[in-house]
Amino acid sequence: MNHLQLEAILNDKLSPQLIKDYCPNGLQVEGAVEIKKIVTGVTASQALIDHAILVNADAILVHHGYFWKGEPEAIRGMKGKRIRSLIKHDINLFGYHLPLDIHPELGNNAQLAQLLDIEVEAGLEGHAQSVAMCGRFKRPMSGKELAQRLHSVLNREPLHIAPESEDKLITTVGWCTGGGQDYIEMAVAQGLDAFISGEVSERTTYTAREMGIHYFAAGHHATERYGVKALGEWLAAEHSLDVEFVDIDNPV
Template identity: 80%
Template structure:
């Protein structure tokens, strides 16, 4: 497939033009015109680039790409090495951030809900483009049981901040993969029993305790592996491309 045609295909699926984001979505670094093999992963780190070079990939497709708002503009140091590696080996880099978080079929939030057995009720902010969601469990569980479920699914023990009423059962859940910890206050104000995000801040602990909500920090990387993986599987199944998902270890 032509590299620009691949970008058009991805844009049609993910609709990045509808979302205000912190980085450009789409083809970020242009490489070979023809794309036959794609490596997917969470972040376009040097380790992922090196793997793509090793297996002769024509493209990298990631959730966390480059050129974030507020970052230094010069292409030097670590940033320069990464981009030189891509250009030298004629590898296209495609990045999709918020469009992949919120996609109703392939998105990180939807994929995490499937894995954890959460039935989706809607967007936490009250509209379909919300980057946080809410739903319910088929049957109530304790905070300890839900923490064990997260650990089993993500292969990573979550940090669990329990409310002052620590034996409060969990029936309703809000979540936002990645750095969505500040949605915990909105979730609590809407009466949800629990909230999940990837990252946690110092202030999150007090919010959860004082507002009576279970909070689970399950890891930025760990909660955002599944959208990019699902996107790659869609490309392989629907468009016949050779796609390999690579999970570069990241404990955060």
């Protein structure tokens, strides 16, 4: 498949033109024109690039790519090494950030809901492009039970900050993969029993305790494995491409 054709297919599926983001979405570093082998992963780290080189991939598809707003513009140091590796080996880099968070089928939030068996109800922000979501479990569970489910599904022990009434059962839940901890107050305002994000901030502890909501930090990387993995699987099924998902270890 032609690399620009692949970008058009991804853009058609994810609609990045509709979303204001912190980085360019789509083809970020141009490589070989013909794409046969794709490696997918959460972040375009040097380790992921090295694996792509090892398996002779023509493209890398990630959630966290390059050229973020506010980062130094010079291509030097770690950034320079990564980009030189891509160019030297003629590897295309495709990155999709917020479009891959919010996609209703393949997005990080949608995939996490599916893994945790959450019935999705709406965007937490009240519109279709909401980065955070809300829904409910089929049966109420304790905070300890939800922590165990997160551990089992994500293979990572979550941080659980419980409200003063630790025995408060959880039926309704909000969530935002990655760095979504600041949506917790919106979850409280909507009367939800629990909120899940990837990252946690120091202030989140007090918000959860004082506002009476169960809070779970399940890892930025761990909560965002599944969108890009699902996107790669969709490409393989729908367009007969050779796609390999690579999970580079990241405890954060």
